[in-house]
Amino acid sequence: MYYFTKEIIQKSIKLNGSIDETDLFGNKGEYIHYPGKRAKNQPCIKCGNLIQAKSILGSTSYFCTKCQKI
Ligand SMILES: [Zn+2]
Incomplete structure (x- = not known):
């Protein structure tokens, strides 16, 4: 479980976060749940x-x- 949690978080960070959320500058992420x-x-x-x-x-x-x- 820990391995996959770490892998998913790393992938989300690499893709600038979730596709349904934005960062402080309004840029959408590309990570798809x-x-x-x-x-x-x-x-x-x-x-x-x-x-x-x-x-x-x-x-x-x-x-x-x-x-x-x-
Ligand atoms: Zn299944």
Whole structure:
């Protein structure tokens, strides 16, 4: 888990942040979340299973029940 967290944060920093946010100068980032905010009930790109959404500590997480366990 730590490895992937570190990898995702490094990738996001390299791409100047998330595509749905801007920096202090109004520049959009290029990092695209997968699964993103509209992923619920969309097919997983790895196995085709429908993506589920779950509220965890006030934030919604999106995941594939076959590929990832929370
Ligand atoms: Zn999957």
